[in-house]
Amino acid sequence: MSAAExxxxxxxxxxLVGVVLWSVAQRLDRLHRREFQTRAVLEAQLVRRADIAAxxxxxxxxxxxxxxxxxxxxLGSMRAARIVxxxxxxxxxxxxxxxxxxxxxxxxxxxxxxxPGLPPRSPxxxxxxxxxxxxxxxxxxARRFHNDAxxxxxxxxxxxxxxxxRLAGRAALPRTFEMxxxxx
Amino acid sequence: xxxGLVCPYxxxxxxxxxxxxxxxxxxxxxxGDEVQVLAPADEETEVPEYVTSTGRALPVRYNGSVARLSFxxxxxxxxxxxxxxxxxxxxxxxxxxxxxVGLIALHMAEAPVVATFHSAQTRSRALQVAYxxxxxxLERIRARxxxxxxxxxxxxxxxxxxxxxxxxxxxxxxxxxxRGSQEWIGTSERPTIAFLGRLDEPRKGLHVLAGAxxxxxxxxxxxxxxxxxxxxxxxxxxxLGVYGDSVEFLGALEERxxxxxxxxxxxxxxxxxxxxxxGIVLVEAIxxxxxxxxxxxxxxxxxxxxxxxxYLFRTGDAQHLAEVITTALSDPExxxxxxxxxxxxxxxxxxxxxxxxxxxxxxxxxxxxxVDSRPALSGVREWFGRKR
Numbered sequence: 001m002s003a004a005e006x007x008x009x010x011x012x013x014x015x016l017v018g019v020v021l022w023s024v025a026q027r028l029d030r031l032h033r034r035e036f037q038t039r040a041v042l043e044a045q046l047v048r049r050a051d052i053a054a055x056x057x058x059x060x061x062x063x064x065x066x067x068x069x070x071x072x073x074x075l076g077s078m079r080a081a082r083i084v085x086x087x088x089x090x091x092x093x094x095x096x097x098x099x100x101x102x103x104x105x106x107x108x109x110x111x112x113x114x115x116p117g118l119p120p121r122s123p124x125x126x127x128x129x130x131x132x133x134x135x136x137x138x139x140x141x142a143r144r145f146h147n148d149a150x151x152x153x154x155x156x157x158x159x160x161x162x163x164x165x166r167l168a169g170r171a172a173l174p175r176t177f178e179m180x181x182x183x184x
Numbered sequence: 185x186x187x188g189l190v191c192p193y194x195x196x197x198x199x200x201x202x203x204x205x206x207x208x209x210x211x212x213x214x215x216g217d218e219v220q221v222l223a224p225a226d227e228e229t230e231v232p233e234y235v236t237s238t239g240r241a242l243p244v245r246y247n248g249s250v251a252r253l254s255f256x257x258x259x260x261x262x263x264x265x266x267x268x269x270x271x272x273x274x275x276x277x278x279x280x281x282x283x284x285v286g287l288i289a290l291h292m293a294e295a296p297v298v299a300t301f302h303s304a305q306t307r308s309r310a311l312q313v314a315y316x317x318x319x320x321x322l323e324r325i326r327a328r329x330x331x332x333x334x335x336x337x338x339x340x341x342x343x344x345x346x347x348x349x350x351x352x353x354x355x356x357x358x359x360x361x362x363r364g365s366q367e368w369i370g371t372s373e374r375p376t377i378a379f380l381g382r383l384d385e386p387r388k389g390l391h392v393l394a395g396a397x398x399x400x401x402x403x404x405x406x407x408x409x410x411x412x413x414x415x416x417x418x419x420x421x422x423x424l425g426v427y428g429d430s431v432e433f434l435g436a437l438e439e440r441x442x443x444x445x446x447x448x449x450x451x452x453x454x455x456x457x458x459x460x461x462x463g464i465v466l467v468e469a470i471x472x473x474x475x476x477x478x479x480x481x482x483x484x485x486x487x488x489x490x491x492x493x494x495y496l497f498r499t500g501d502a503q504h505l506a507e508v509i510t511t512a513l514s515d516p517e518x519x520x521x522x523x524x525x526x527x528x529x530x531x532x533x534x535x536x537x538x539x540x541x542x543x544x545x546x547x548x549x550x551x552x553x554x555v556d557s558r559p560a561l562s563g564v565r566e567w568f569g570r571k572r
Contacts, residue, residue, distance in 0.1 A: 023320075027320060027323060030323070030324075031323065034326065034552070034557075037555040037557050038326075038552050040552070041548055041551045041552045041555065044551070045548075134544075137541075137544065138544055138547075138548065140348075141327075141348060141544060141548050142548055144348050145326065145327050145548055145549075147346070148327075148328070148345045148346055151344075151345055152323060152344070152345060155344065
């Protein structure tokens, strides 16, 4: 094998390695974008749920005790640190999760309709509460899709190739968002 | 919203996925969305206006059974054209794993992709070999839906990540509206008990019911067993022949007659022995107001909320089935509460509810697509920039 051939072979191998690295970096890039996008959607859905909860509480559609507690939990959610843009520490994220779980639990009790002896709700109340339940369901979807994106990133970033060539650059390792979002 | 639905199986042949796609398309059109469907179909087959055919699907031996799949450069080109012409906000691919139109669309789609996993599948050897090729496509799926807990487990085990469960839809109103037919309505002297399903498919469990007929007739000599379904059942017929007029074979029934049968009879028996990832037959039955006696399969147990919405018997146990049928016939009060409970449960599976849930997923995905993702690039792109 002549020197030229050896050089060519080395170049070919380098090119191949380059292509592989580039494609993995592309995938990673795409997933990081998605993680950010899904987090923004989750944030938006959390805000929406708190808004509607506060509205339902203010409109006198619940009993007074429930109204106060739902309003309080909703305000707590509105005051907590955003998961996009604000303080992105693990602690802030965990606190937001606790606050949102609190709202979920409050709603679960405030909207409990399992007792068969309950009087029927007025059509307006039923409509508002349906809207609130719907917003809760959407939080659940948004969180699932966000966490899915996070898990996929973790999966790729564990690869030796990615760690060795530091393909993730300085992108922070994203975290899943944990909260109680079981049906209310 | 402009929605593109992709169905990997030929619309010429009946099948759960095909029906699901058709019903979903029609419901979304009713909601006011623009919907297009891409699916294999024979050239001569009449397809609805919203369906674009990728051509004929070929029977191919894949993963241990013969499936009718659509693939090759012509199919790829048609898929590409369909995607371009449709300019979709969301592309919703059903069963993205079988090597057919779905897998092709998954690679080509530039619009955000939602995927629905319908069946519990074992991961094929071929798919493992080709996994590096398939994986980038799978990563492109923004939202995964599984129609049942079993399908979800397939996603978790074989694809990784998770999926939201949105069940198959049923037009419950069609079944609820169905009028009973005089010849099938039972009396207290002559109660009617129905079976629906392929006669020559052992998994449908006709033999289990056959084993229970004798014991039921001992308690209720007037009971009539109505057996509906396609298939050659020489063996079952021979076996059931001894009961004479007590057992009637109705042959294959049209959708409408099926609904009428379900709303006429005293008991609908679902003796399936397995292979049901989702009990759609059960949902149809309870929508029609039938009292269900079903095998104790996880899928059935879930639809009936344990035994609150019907009666369960030990899967495959004919003797136990006979006992449960006689209990159900002799307990009108228990039967009534179960029927009522089941009617409530059926609403969860109504297309209005199910399609709205699916539409929520679309909204989630398009909302995310609309978010400016530049802030996310600070890390990854910066490194990219340095490399260049």
